[in-house]
Amino acid sequence: MGVGIEVGNLNAWYGANHTLQDINLNIPANHATALIGPSGCGKSTFVRCLNRMHETNPVARVTGTVRIGDLDIYKDAKPVEIRRRVGMVFQRPNPFPTMSIYDNVAAGLKLNGYSNRRVLDEIVEQSLKDSALWDEVKDDLKKKSGASLSGGQQQRLCIARALAVDPEVLLMDEPASALDPVSTSKIEDLIFELKSQYTIVIVTHNMQQAARVAEKTGFFLNGRMVEFDSTHKIFTNPSDKRTEDYITGRFG
Amino acid sequence: MTRIRFQRSLDELKENLLVMAGLAEQAIQRAIEAYRVRDLSICDLVSRSEIAINRLERDIDQAALDLLAMEQPMAIDLRFILSVIKINSDLERVGDAAKSIIDRVRSMEQMAVAELPVDIPRMASLAADMVRKSLQSFIEADPVMARTVLTMDDAVDAMNRAAYKSLTKVMEEESHMAPQALNALMISRNLERVADHATNIAEDVIFWVEGADVRHHKSLKKPDPHALGEAETA
Numbered sequence: 001m002g003v004g005i006e007v008g009n010l011n012a013w014y015g016a017n018h019t020l021q022d023i024n025l026n027i028p029a030n031h032a033t034a035l036i037g038p039s040g041c042g043k044s045t046f047v048r049c050l051n052r053m054h055e056t057n058p059v060a061r062v063t064g065t066v067r068i069g070d071l072d073i074y075k076d077a078k079p080v081e082i083r084r085r086v087g088m089v090f091q092r093p094n095p096f097p098t099m100s101i102y103d104n105v106a107a108g109l110k111l112n113g114y115s116n117r118r119v120l121d122e123i124v125e126q127s128l129k130d131s132a133l134w135d136e137v138k139d140d141l142k143k144k145s146g147a148s149l150s151g152g153q154q155q156r157l158c159i160a161r162a163l164a165v166d167p168e169v170l171l172m173d174e175p176a177s178a179l180d181p182v183s184t185s186k187i188e189d190l191i192f193e194l195k196s197q198y199t200i201v202i203v204t205h206n207m208q209q210a211a212r213v214a215e216k217t218g219f220f221l222n223g224r225m226v227e228f229d230s231t232h233k234i235f236t237n238p239s240d241k242r243t244e245d246y247i248t249g250r251f252g
Numbered sequence: 253m254t255r256i257r258f259q260r261s262l263d264e265l266k267e268n269l270l271v272m273a274g275l276a277e278q279a280i281q282r283a284i285e286a287y288r289v290r291d292l293s294i295c296d297l298v299s300r301s302e303i304a305i306n307r308l309e310r311d312i313d314q315a316a317l318d319l320l321a322m323e324q325p326m327a328i329d330l331r332f333i334l335s336v337i338k339i340n341s342d343l344e345r346v347g348d349a350a351k352s353i354i355d356r357v358r359s360m361e362q363m364a365v366a367e368l369p370v371d372i373p374r375m376a377s378l379a380a381d382m383v384r385k386s387l388q389s390f391i392e393a394d395p396v397m398a399r400t401v402l403t404m405d406d407a408v409d410a411m412n413r414a415a416y417k418s419l420t421k422v423m424e425e426e427s428h429m430a431p432q433a434l435n436a437l438m439i440s441r442n443l444e445r446v447a448d449h450a451t452n453i454a455e456d457v458i459f460w461v462e463g464a465d466v467r468h469h470k471s472l473k474k475p476d477p478h479a480l481g482e483a484e485t486a
Contacts, residue, residue, distance in 0.1 A: 208324055235326050237463030247326040249255040 002199030003069030003168045004029040005050060010064035012045050012054055019045045021223045023064070027216070032191055032200040034210035034231065037220035038251065043203045046220065047171045050201065051086040052079050068169055084112060087162030087198075091174040093154030095146025095161070101128075101137050104146040104157055108165040123164055130197075131160035132190050152183025159190065163198075170194065172202040176209065188213050207247055211235045219243045258323050262332065265315050269336050269343075272308045273387045275301050276343040279350035280383060280446055284376040286357045287439060295354040305347035312340045328460070335460040339390065342449040342456075346383060349442040349449075356435045366432040369418040372439055375411045378404065379443045382450035389457045401454035402466070408447035415440035 005027040012020035020042045027033045035043040048054040049062055052073060066073050073082050095104050105124045106114075114120055124141070128134040133156040137149070146157050155175060162170060172191070176184040191200055191213045204210050210217050211231055218228040219240070227234065227243045238244045245251045279301045286294035316337050319325060325333055382404050389398035415437060422433040458466050 207326060211326075236330065238327055244327045248329050249258065249326075 001168070001197060002030040002195070005169065005199065005201070006065070006067040007050075008065040008067075010046070010049060010066065011062070012042075012049055013061045014045075014057065015059040019223050020049065023225050025218060025225060025228050027199065027201060029069075029199050030195055030197070031216060032195045032202060032214040033216040033218065034214035035201065035203045035218050035220060036205070036207065036210050036246070038246065039205075041220040042223040043218075043220045044173055047088075047173055047201055047203055050169070050171055051082050051088055053088070055079075084108075084165050085167055086169045086171060087165065087167035088171045088173070089155070089158050089162055089175045091177050093151060093158050093178070095149070095154050095157050097145060097147035099146055100142045101144055101146055101149070101157060102141040105160045105164050108161060112165060124160075127160040127164040128157075130163050130194065131156045132186060132193075133157060133160055150183070152179050152186060155179060155183065155187060156190065159187075159194075163194075167198065169199045169201065172200065174203055174205060177205060184209070207235070219246060221246070255323075258319075258325075258329075261315075261319055261323070262329065265312065265319065265333070265336055268308065268312050268315065269340060270387075270391065272305060272312060272340060272343050273390070275305050275308065276346040276350070277380070277383050277387065279305065279347050280353075281380055283350040283353035283357070284373070284380065286354055287376075288373055290357065290360065292358060292361065295357055298350050298354045302347050302351050305344055309340055309344040313337060316340075328463075331460045331463060335456040338456050339453050342452045346446055346449050349446045352442045353439050356439050360432070360435055363432055363435075366429045368422060368429070368433060368436050370415045370436050370440060371411070372415075372436060372443070375408060375415070375440060375443050378408050378411070379446040379450065382408070382447050383453075386450040386453035386457065389454060393457070393461050395458045395461045398454035398457040398461075401450055405447055405451045408444055412440050412444035 007023055007025050007027070010020055010023040011018065023046060035046065037043045045054060050066055050068070050073075052062075054060050054062055062074065065075070068082070068085060071077050071082075071085065073086075096107060099107065102124055105127050106120050109120060109123060114123070125134065125138075128137065133153060136153060137144070137157075146154060149157060155178075159170075159175075176187045179187065188209060191202065194200060202210070202214065214231045216228065217231040217234040219226045219234065219238075219242075221242055227238055227240045229239065233239075234243060235247060238247065242251075279298050282294050282298050282301075285291070286298065316333050319333055323329075382401050385397060385404075386401045389395070389401065419433045419437045419440070423430040426433075455465075455467050458464055
């Protein structure tokens with residue numbers, strides 16, 4: 001099951017660049033939350049702070065608190081443990097190209113010490129079913145490589161890989177921006193299904209996508225979160241003029 | 253400012269709706285005048301304008317549909333286009349009401365003039381004033397003015413109820429005046445509908461500008477005292 005995320009006074013830097021400033025918000029469990037904003041506004045940096053990926057850059061720094069359920073990730077958790085609880089899907093599908101479909105999904109499990117073949121089989125099958133890919137690949141699980149799949153299938157494979165380790169939170173950084181409308185629609189349907197089991201945070205440039213899949217939406221601008229409210233409110237009657245200017249395309 | 257082409261399309265949509273509004277407002281005023289002076293030549297003008305109103309209604313709906321499909325508007329733009337679609341429909345019905353009134357005026361030509369216990373000109377003046385104000389609030393994007401329209405509707409409703417009561421009494425007690433009374437009753441009913449359409453238009457203006465849905469909520473329809481204060485000060 002998904003858990004809520006509490007972010008308090010979060011600040012992030014890349015070198016001297018103060019990329020996130022005083023972010024405070026509560027992301028509800030088992031819902032999809034969309035983050036929107038112009039390029040460079042800090043939304044991708046923000047999601048990378050939710051699984052401590054931001055710190056993997058040597059010049060990056062973070063202060064503040066992020067609680068994933070009962071876990072304070074900057075205080076009492078190791079990055080490996082966090083990555084297990086917080087899955088991530090990126091803009092470009094990134095399957096391990098030489099691995100089979102099966103091994104792509106099982107990779108994270110093996111890394112976490114799973115070796116029982118029957119258990120692995122079950123989790124791989126369930127993860128591929130949960131990512132709506134099973135029917136398309138079940139006959140070629142060990143015959144075909146992840147790279148042999150179409151772009152949309154590869155992205156769903158990456159989602160299956162993220163789900164296999166049973167995370168509580170799924171972060172998605174523009175997961176459909178490189179996909180055609182049919183594949184995009186499948187990813188969106190999937191998000192809709194998955195949010196009953198996971199807390200989903202999705203960064204998107206596609207306003208309609210945010211409106212379609214998310215119950216909550218946050219608008220970022222210049223490293224600050226300008227507005228966070230129900231998606232319905234944000235897209236029909238936002239409180240802040242800057243949000244309205246952005247979503248109506250009058251920004252800048 | 254970006255999306256210049258989209259903004260231009262929105263401006264064009266507003267201009268076309270104002271043309272439609274001008275025609276509908278003129279139609280109802282002409283229908284009232286035709287009733288007042290019993291002039292069938294004015295009735296012909298109303299009939300002709302109804303054709304133009306119907307054509308414009310289709311054109312405006314098509315333009316709004318195109319913008320929804322092609323531009324995926326959000327927030328205030330989305331509310332504006334939805335309001336335009338609804339106001340467009342209300343204006344067409346104001347045109348229909350004008351047509352119904354001139355139909356009554358035409359049928360009255362063969363009838364003797366009768367003194368009836370109903371003040372149609374006063375009711376017409378109030379309904380026309382509501383239409384004018386609701387359209388002015390649309391032109392100026394002024395929810396304060398729109399709210400004043402909402403407060404006027406009760407008076408027209410009361411006048412229509414009073415007309416129903418007094419005219420049915422005439423029909424019961426003075427049967428030779430029943431046709432004239434029936435005509436007056438139908439005109440009264442049409443004016444009450446015009447006032448309802450003006451109310452709808454005012455509600456749509458509030459929805460467009462403030463994002464507030466004040467339909468069927470008495471308390472939300474009351475003017476914002478703070479906003480009124482500002483308006484008075486100004």
